[in-house]
Amino acid sequence: MDGSADAKLPDVLSDLTLRLAQAGDARLPQAFLSVVGRIHDLISDLRPSADELRAVIEFLTDVGHSADARRQEWVLLADVIGVSTRVEDMNCPRPDGATPNTLPGPFYREDVPDLPFGANLSRDGIGESLAVEVSLRGLDGEPVRDALVEVWQANALGRYENQDPDLQPEFNLRGRLRGDAEGRVTFQTVKPKGYALPEDGPVGRLLNALGLRLERPAHLHFRVMAPGYETLTTHIFDRADPAIGHDALFGVRPELLADFRPLGAGRHALDLTLVLVRSRAVATSVSHSKRKEG
Structure with missing residues (x-):
């Protein structure tokens, strides 16, 4: 790209701005122009060849072809470059004491079956057993009653069921459970x-x-939905995992570390507390009520 080509770039952006002005003050045109402007700046900095541009287009095309109902390669791309974590942190700030919100990840499925309290998520029985007890609390320590809790995880070989459709039963190590009144x-x-x-x-x-390293330390995913509380999506990591210091998806935080306690004879236990935040409308109502009582 020569100097004369660089000189034409502002004209391209000006022309786009004029065309999009008719769309009003909608956020989409503003966002589009911002993205295009940054891409033009990047091109000016890197000065790619035509072959390099084609390589980028081919890569993005491959990402699209690799995304389907079982695997979301676009989500994986956003995760590994830290975009997903950045957006989550900006949009879902958590107060001190609350369990951090993280990402569902590329292997999440919405169509999980409902399971009874105390159910076994393993449909093939392969691996060392883990008994999990979760306590759901609000910031004031109150029990979060009757919550819906989705759980999903990799198996004892580090593979999710939708990665291994021919090797694991459908919905293996996934389920939706209802919390109790406590x-x-x-x-x-x-x-x-x-x-x-x-x-x-x-x-x-x-x-x-x-x-770059591709490892993720062992973890369980949780998605907790309860009336009057913000939905919490998070994951809990095995503190003893050797990869705990270099998670490829930037998800590890001190508050999300837990002990997967060995009990002997291939058995383990995990006890943890997840702290939810009241929804804004409920929090405002409670705060107003306390002021009136005061």
Whole structure:
């Protein structure tokens, strides 16, 4: 790209601005112009060749072709470059004492079955057993009653069920459970293993080419929904996992570390507390009520 080509870039942006002005003050045109402007700045800095541009387009095309109902490669790409975490932190700030909100990740499924209190999530029985007891609390210590809790995890080999449709039963190590009136949820499962992000897709191949680590420490995912509280999506990590210091998706935080306690004979236990935040409308109502009582 020569100097004369660089000189034309502001004209391109000005022309786009004039065309989009007719759309009014909508956020989409503003966002589009901001993205285009930054792309033009990036092109001016990197000065890519035509072959390099085609390589980028081919990579993005491969990402799209690798995304389907079982695997979301676009989500994986957003995760590994830290975009997902950044957006989550900006949009879901958590007060001190609340369990941090994290990301559902690329292996989340919405269509999980309902299971009874204390159910076993393992449908194939493969792996060392893990008994989990979760206490759901609000910031004031009150029990969060009758919550719906979705759980999903990798198996003892570090593989999610939707990565292994031919090797694991449908919905293996997934389920939705109802908490009780005391804010408790219990279930049986198997101890998950840490894993590497998939290397067979364009995102994994890119990370390998860059020499970046793909490991994730072992963890359980939770999504908690309860009336009057903000939905909490988080995951709890095995404190003893050797990859705990270099999570490829930037999800590890001190508040999310827990002890997967060995009990002997291939059995383990996990006891944890998840702290939810009241929804804004409920929090405002409670605050107003306390002021009136005062």
